[in-house]
Amino acid sequence: MGLGVAVLWMSLIVLIPLAAVVGKAFGEGWSGFWDAISAREARTALTLTALLALGVALVNAVMGTVVAWVLARDRFRGKWLLELVIDIPFALPTIVAGLVMLTLYGKNSPVGIHLVGTRIGLFVALMFVTLPFTVRTVQPVLLDLDRDVEQAAASLGASPLTTFRRIILPPIVPAVVSGSALSFARALGEYGSLVLISSNIPYKTQIASSIIYGKLQDAQDPVNAVRAASAIAVVLLVASLVVLVVLDVVQRVVARRA
Amino acid sequence: MPKPTRPREEFQTPAVGVVGSRTTRTALRAVALLYVGILVLVPVLLVVWRTFKPGLGSFFDAITDPLAVHAFRLTGEVAGISVVLDTVFGIGVALLLVRYRFPGKRLLSAFIDLPVSVSPIVVGLALVLVYGSSGWFGGTLDRAGLQVINATPSLVIATVFVSLPLVVRAVVPVLEQAGNEQEQAAASLGARAWTQLWRITLPTIREAVTYGVVLSLARCLGEYGAVLVVSGNIEGRTETATLRIDNLYEADLQTDAAYAITFVLVLVAVVAILVAAYVRRRQEASSAA
Numbered sequence: 343m344g345l346g347v348a349v350l351w352m353s354l355i356v357l358i359p360l361a362a363v364v365g366k367a368f369g370e371g372w373s374g375f376w377d378a379i380s381a382r383e384a385r386t387a388l389t390l391t392a393l394l395a396l397g398v399a400l401v402n403a404v405m406g407t408v409v410a411w412v413l414a415r416d417r418f419r420g421k422w423l424l425e426l427v428i429d430i431p432f433a434l435p436t437i438v439a440g441l442v443m444l445t446l447y448g449k450n451s452p453v454g455i456h457l458v459g460t461r462i463g464l465f466v467a468l469m470f471v472t473l474p475f476t477v478r479t480v481q482p483v484l485l486d487l488d489r490d491v492e493q494a495a496a497s498l499g500a501s502p503l504t505t506f507r508r509i510i511l512p513p514i515v516p517a518v519v520s521g522s523a524l525s526f527a528r529a530l531g532e533y534g535s536l537v538l539i540s541s542n543i544p545y546k547t548q549i550a551s552s553i554i555y556g557k558l559q560d561a562q563d564p565v566n567a568v569r570a571a572s573a574i575a576v577v578l579l580v581a582s583l584v585v586l587v588v589l590d591v592v593q594r595v596v597a598r599r600a
Numbered sequence: 601m602p603k604p605t606r607p608r609e610e611f612q613t614p615a616v617g618v619v620g621s622r623t624t625r626t627a628l629r630a631v632a633l634l635y636v637g638i639l640v641l642v643p644v645l646l647v648v649w650r651t652f653k654p655g656l657g658s659f660f661d662a663i664t665d666p667l668a669v670h671a672f673r674l675t676g677e678v679a680g681i682s683v684v685l686d687t688v689f690g691i692g693v694a695l696l697l698v699r700y701r702f703p704g705k706r707l708l709s710a711f712i713d714l715p716v717s718v719s720p721i722v723v724g725l726a727l728v729l730v731y732g733s734s735g736w737f738g739g740t741l742d743r744a745g746l747q748v749i750n751a752t753p754s755l756v757i758a759t760v761f762v763s764l765p766l767v768v769r770a771v772v773p774v775l776e777q778a779g780n781e782q783e784q785a786a787a788s789l790g791a792r793a794w795t796q797l798w799r800i801t802l803p804t805i806r807e808a809v810t811y812g813v814v815l816s817l818a819r820c821l822g823e824y825g826a827v828l829v830v831s832g833n834i835e836g837r838t839e840t841a842t843l844r845i846d847n848l849y850e851a852d853l854q855t856d857a858a859y860a861i862t863f864v865l866v867l868v869a870v871v872a873i874l875v876a877a878y879v880r881r882r883q884e885a886s887s888a889a
Contacts, residue, residue: 344692344696345696345700348689348693348696348708349708351689352711352712355757355760355761355764356711356714356715356761357711359726359729359731360714360718362726362729362730362735362736363722363725363726363729366729405635408631408632408635409635409636411628411632412628412629412632412633413632416625418629424636425877426870426873426877427636427640427641428636429873429877430640430644430870430873432818433818433822433869433870433872433873434865434866434869435821435823435824435865435869436720436822436824436825436842437822437824437842437845437846438822438842438862438866438869441845441849441858441859442643442646442647443643445643445646445647445650446642446643446646452646466639469639470639470640470643473636473639502621524717527716528716528717530717530719531718531719531720531721531722532719533721533825534720534824534825538846538849550719551719551720551721551722551825552721554719554721554722554725555825555828555829558724558728568725568729571725572729575719575721575722575725575726578718578719578722579718579722582714582717582718585717586710586713586717589713590706590710
């Protein structure tokens with residue numbers, strides 16, 4: 343019975359609504375779907391969103407690992423503050439994150455950096471909201487690593503770089519991949535933290551979620567607009583599903599190895 | 601009893617290894633601190649400064665404005681209901697995933713995570729397509745006299761959608777680690793299912809549930825995109841705190857008032873992190889014992 347209730351609940355809240363989006367997107371068949379996502383506006387926004395997400399994932403793979411390393415291995419005064427600050431982007435409402443970004447990079451920027459309406463602005467905001475993902479997936483793995491092996495490697499004459507590459511990197515790679523995949527997924531769907539800084543300039547800073555929202559506000563031709571919005575939404579949904587599958591595969595590989 | 605002296609943990613400052621080089625370590629530390637500081641700490645502190653620049657009086661005026669009070673109350677109500685639903689559902693699903701085998705289990709597990717990676721705007725769109733007046737269930741709901749979209753129920757559904765996995769993911773690992781020997785022992789002594797749940801299972805996962813609840817609460821209080829689409833964004837009716845920030849900033853150009861509400865939400869977020877960290881530490885302590 344519990345299973346029935348859980349499945350019904352999931353269906354009402356998640357599955358049926360998402361199925362409705364897919365149904366709407368293909369309401370006019372494949373050609374309708376294809377026309378909607380290949381329109382120049384949609385194509386540009388989807389490409390921009392994907393490239394931003396990819397960039398965010400790559401930078402997080404490096405910077406997230408560095409921060410996780412410092413949290414796991416280094417000791418210094420005030421480290422608790424670093425721990426606290428890392429989680430802030432995760433707990434902040436997205437629109438608040440957007441306003442936070444605007445305070446530093448907006449038109450009244452105290453440091454004179456103006457990023458409103460630029461792609462760099464979008465990228466910085468995305469780095470802000472995705473900061474905790476890689477850090478928090480890599481940190482526990484680093485804490486669990488057996489340091490004797492590192493010391494053994496070093497005492498046998500391995501250079502720090504070799505020790506890192508051959509001893510430390512292999513076990514943390516799955517965590518780095520998971521964290522980056524999570525950042526990627528989050529960046530694909532992010533809206534609230536970007537809406538203020540993006541200015542929603544078509545072909546320049548308009549991201550996929552903004553286009554969907556814009557189409558939902560379209561009063562002239564709501565039927566077609568909602569269908570086009572659903573088509574773009576399906577592309578984002580498929581991308582999220584792919585990321586989930588990748589995460590699942592990574593976790594299974596890790597489980598098999600352990 | 602004399603306190604045992606802590607053994608010197610020599611590996612904390614290894615003489616050899618990657619972090620052996622002092623310069624490497626200092627460099628990494630500097631990079632991490634600068635990165636996190638510039639990316640997060642500086643802008644957040646700037647928001648605090650910006651909030652109180654117009655003075656304490658205007659801050660209090662802004663957060664006691666009737667529309668702001670309404671927005672806070674609505675946000676609290678929606679988050680409260682959503683968190684209760686999330687908790688009941690979360691514990692139930694976690695028990696299902698850990699204790700039972702059934703066809704489609706991996707699928708259920710995968711779908712639970714889906715809401716985290718779906719764009720909030722897409723969530724809103726999906727709910728409008730189903731519960732809106734021209735949606736799949738719209739006609740039936742209309743006839744029943746229930747307005748979902750552009751009214752409070754839609755806020756709850758949207759908020760539950762986006763926060764669905766948080767309690768589940770907090771509870772599952774603890775349940776897995778605990779096993780069910782204690783429940784079996786209780787059952788063999790004649791305890792009923794409810795007694796087992798109430799006296800054994802729930803106390804075991806108490807900290808994990810609390811942790812999940814804190815995360816959900818933070819998420820529910822702060823939802824923006826999905827709520828923006830389904831609520832209709834009606835001032836004084838379906839305007840939540842996050843929507844009010846945007847409306848004040850973009851539409852009304854009342855920047856100071858927008859910052860005042862923002863500050864309240866930042867404060868709530870920081871408190872949530874501190875509580876979550878505290879709960880997590882207790883959880884680790886109890887699982888280590």
